[in-house]
Amino acid sequence: MPTTKTLREGSTRKRTAILSAARELFLADGFDRTSVDAVAARAEVSKRTVYDYFGDKQTLLRAVVDAIGQSLITTIRRTLDDTLTDLTEAADLEDALVTFSMRISTDMLDSAEYATLQRLVRAESGHLPHRGYNSMADTPDEALAERFAAFAAAGMLDVPDPRLAADQFIALTFGVALDRLGSANAAEDTRVRPLIVEGVRTFLRAYRTV
Numbered sequence: 001m002p003t004t005k006t007l008r009e010g011s012t013r014k015r016t017a018i019l020s021a022a023r024e025l026f027l028a029d030g031f032d033r034t035s036v037d038a039v040a041a042r043a044e045v046s047k048r049t050v051y052d053y054f055g056d057k058q059t060l061l062r063a064v065v066d067a068i069g070q071s072l073i074t075t076i077r078r079t080l081d082d083t084l085t086d087l088t089e090a091a092d093l094e095d096a097l098v099t100f101s102m103r104i105s106t107d108m109l110d111s112a113e114y115a116t117l118q119r120l121v122r123a124e125s126g127h128l129p130h131r132g133y134n135s136m137a138d139t140p141d142e143a144l145a146e147r148f149a150a151f152a153a154a155g156m157l158d159v160p161d162p163r164l165a166a167d168q169f170i171a172l173t174f175g176v177a178l179d180r181l182g183s184a185n186a187a188e189d190t191r192v193r194p195l196i197v198e199g200v201r202t203f204l205r206a207y208r209t210v
Contacts, residue, residue, distance in 0.1 A: 017043040018050055023064045027116065031061055031124045061120075061127055062135075068117045069135025072108055076140045079103045084147045090156040090208060097200045101173050102186055102193060110187035141166045148207075157207045165207055172199035 021042035025034040036057055040047040054060040083100040087093065108114055121133060145166040151157040159165040177184035177195045186192040 105186040
């Protein structure tokens with residue numbers, strides 16, 4: 001089998017087919033019961049092609065999880081662009097931040113992609129690089145921090161440390177909902193929205209310029 005250094009990029013079509021096949025089989029049969037032969041057959045490629053592109057089954061699982069994570073990051077960035085761009089008045093921040101948070105709690109947290117990611121990470125944690133492996137890493141937090149830095153530059157927020165502010169915003173909104181309700185999915189639980197609204201207001205009391 002090739003080492004990671006010799007893995008092929010190959011064609012996008014074949015990579016997508018292999019990832020799609022692996023995702024379906026890992027979800028249906030689990031990591032241990034899914035064979036590379038089965039992945040190759042479903043993707044309509046040779047077993048050697050699977051090895052050439054991904055090296056081994058564990059790397060393939062990680063690639064599946066990472067691909068889902070990237071899809072969710074795209075959703076977050078699109079939501080940031082839709083809700084927290086072109087704001088010019090500090091008075092509009094509360095509504096914009098609530099809208100952003102509610103969109104995340106429905107468009108992302110209620111999505112099939114998010115449910116799939118959670119299911120795979122829970123079920124196959126022993127085959128991922130470490131327990132609690134997060135394919136999105138710090139990307140969402142950093143993207144939100146960039147937006148807070150822009151608001152600070154415009155004089156709407158006072159945030160000496162934008163990344164810390166992003167972490168605190170997430171804790172005050174989604175974190176509180178998760179702690180109190182076990183979920184921050186507003187599509188499933190109407191109690192999420194009031195917690196998010198109060199979290200946004202608490203955040204603004206700390207960071208809004210006077």
